[in-house]
Amino acid sequence: xxxxxxxxxxxxxxxxxxxxxxxxxxxxxxxxxxxxxxxxxxxxxxxxxxxxxxxxxxxxxxxxxxxxxxxxxxxxxxxxxxxxxxxxxxxxxxxxxxxxxxxxxxxxxxxxxxxxxxxxxxxxxxxxxxxxxxxxxxxxxxxxxxxxxxxxxxxxxxxxxxxxxxxxxxxxxxxxxxxxxxxxxxxxxxxxxxxxxxxxxxxxxxxxxxxxxxxxxxxxxxxxxxxxxxxxxxxxxxxxxxxxxxxxxxxxxxxxxxxxxxxxxxxxxxxxxxxxxxxxxxxxxxxxxxxxxxxxxxxxxxxxxxxxxxxxxxxxxxxxxxxxxxxxxxxxxxxxxxxxxx
Numbered sequence: 001x002x003x004x005x006x007x008x009x010x011x012x013x014x015x016x017x018x019x020x021x022x023x024x025x026x027x028x029x030x031x032x033x034x035x036x037x038x039x040x041x042x043x044x045x046x047x048x049x050x051x052x053x054x055x056x057x058x059x060x061x062x063x064x065x066x067x068x069x070x071x072x073x074x075x076x077x078x079x080x081x082x083x084x085x086x087x088x089x090x091x092x093x094x095x096x097x098x099x100x101x102x103x104x105x106x107x108x109x110x111x112x113x114x115x116x117x118x119x120x121x122x123x124x125x126x127x128x129x130x131x132x133x134x135x136x137x138x139x140x141x142x143x144x145x146x147x148x149x150x151x152x153x154x155x156x157x158x159x160x161x162x163x164x165x166x167x168x169x170x171x172x173x174x175x176x177x178x179x180x181x182x183x184x185x186x187x188x189x190x191x192x193x194x195x196x197x198x199x200x201x202x203x204x205x206x207x208x209x210x211x212x213x214x215x216x217x218x219x220x221x222x223x224x225x226x227x228x229x230x231x232x233x234x235x236x237x238x239x240x241x242x243x244x245x246x247x248x249x250x251x252x253x254x255x256x257x258x259x260x261x262x263x264x265x266x267x268x269x270x271x272x273x274x275x276x277x278x279x280x281x282x283x284x285x286x287x288x289x290x291x292x293x294x295x296x297x298x299x300x301x302x303x304x305x306x307x308x309x310x311x312x313x314x315x316x317x318x319x320x321x322x323x324x325x326x327x328x329x330x331x332x333x334x335x336x337x338x339x340x341x342x
Contacts, residue, residue, distance in 0.1 A: 005301070006310065011338050012045040013038050014081065014198075014233055014313045017065070018259045019055035021320050027058060028065070030323045032072050034316075037327055039073035041334040045109050046073075047081035047178075047198070047313065052120045055259040063096050070104040078104060081198060082113030082180050086126045086134050090141035091151075091163065097175065098167040106170040111178035111198070112139055119267050133157065143193075146174035178229075184212040191216035191228075198313055200233040201274075202286045203306035210308035232309035234300060235288045236316055237325070238332040242291050249290045250279045252319030259319075297336040312337065 020027050035046055046069060051057025059065045062080035069078050078100070085093060101108040114135035115121055118128045126134065137155040145151055149165030169175055179190050180198040182205065190197050191213045199206045210230045217228075237252070239245035257277065264271045276282035283290060289299050300312060314333060317326045 005337065005340055006304065008227070008310045009304065009312065009337065010044045010229065010310065011042075011312045011314060011333060012047060012077075012231070013043050014047045014049070014315045015059075015317060016049045016051065016057050016256075016259075016315070017059035018256055018318060019058055020317075021255060024058055028068075031065075031317065032068060033323060034326055034330070035069045035076065036072050037330055039076040041330055042338045043076060043314075043330075043333075044311075045077035045079065047079055047109065047111065050080055050082065050084050050115075051117075052084075052087070053123050054120070054263045056262060063100050067100060067103060070100070070107060075107075077107040077109050079109030079111055079175070079178070081109075081111035081178055082115075083111060084115045084121070085112055085138040085142060086114050086121050086131055087124055088138070090138040090158065091145065091160070093138070094142055094145040094165075095167055098169050101170040101175055104170075106175075108169070108171070108175040109178060109196075110175045111180060112142065113180055117263060119263050119269065130157070182206070182209065184208045187212040188216045194228065196229040196231065196311075198231040198233060199307070199309070200287065203232070203303045206232055206307040206309065214308075227310075229311040230307075230309045231311035231313040232304055232307045233313040233315060234286070234303065235282070235318055236296060236300070236314050236329055236333065237288070237290045237321070238293050238296050238329040239325075240292065242295065245290045245292065246279070248321060248325050249288065252321040252325075253279045253282055253288065255319035257319075293332040293336045296332070300337070 038046055048059055048062040048066060049057055050062050052060045066078040083093060097108060097110055114131055121131055134157045137157050141153050141158060145165055150162040151160055151165055152162055153160040177195045178198055179195050182199055182201050187209050197213060199209050237245050237249040239248055261271055276285050276287055282288040286303060289296050304312060316329045
């Protein structure tokens with residue numbers, strides 16, 4: 001059994017803010033209480049997904065919710081993972097990130113993406129035929145804006161002519177960027193541009209992504225700053241016994257799964273073929289890690305080593321899990337991984 005933690009391991013939090021079966025205001029309050037705990041327990045960052053028109057995401061405006069998180073925390077970094085640039089004008093997205101970065105005194109991490117479910121974009125009039133090209137243009141403008149203005153751009157979807165940029169981010173030269181992907185081909189762009197990676201799936205599959213990333217790393221960029229994060233996402237439930245952890249995780253996963261499948265079923269779209277439909281399947285596929293503190297610690301370390309990851313992205317609040325259950329898991333992660341690394 002491995003007793004020594006990797007020297008470069010960092011632990012962060014991922015959240016869909018999916019429906020938990022309770023009043024939405026109560027859920028927001030509970031999540032803010034959790035954010036305070038994450039800050040106190042030494043988690044590195046709180047990353048929030050963006051979803052629309054689905055119970056899978058009750059935080060359709062991540063930056064709005066994160067502005068509340070930063071008022072309740074002191075060290076915890078925050079950021080969307082990912083910000084759906086197809087649903088923003090890139091200048092508006094840039095200005096929002098600048099505001100959040102200053103309000104947080106430079107604690108923002110920016111995840112960019114076009115979204116995993118096209119139907120969400122279609123509700124806003126962004127069809128599948130333009131989503132890819134629109135995102136590419138928006139991301140180019142967003143990244144260019146981080147370098148300062150005035151800004152000019154001529155494309156199929158956006159036209160800018162000497163736009164003055166009166167805001168800039170707090171962090172220099174810009175906040176850290178992230179992309180979420182399970183595709184090795186996406187790792188090439190991330191490596192070349194110094195972006196951090198967030199991956200999910202079986203560790204062996206994630207290893208193909210991280211290997212591709214390392215193959216294309218920009219050595220000059222790495223030498224000028226800290227090493228990038230290669231994150232592995234896991235849904236985690238820890239309790240005093242294996243049976244107790246499973247009794248919490250099983251109904252919670254069922255609730256989460258129902259929210260995840262909502263738009264697929266509403267629009268008669270087949271869900272992803274690799275979506276685990278039971279807790280046992282989720283554990284077997286390595287999406288979920290459930291058990292005691294000691295068993296979960298070992299499983300997570302094994303997954304991280306096989307995946308070639310250095311950042312554990314924990315989804316601790318999902319489905320019908322109560323605030324107390326999530327706090328217990330967060331405290332156990334602190335004891336088993338965060339405090340043990342100090």
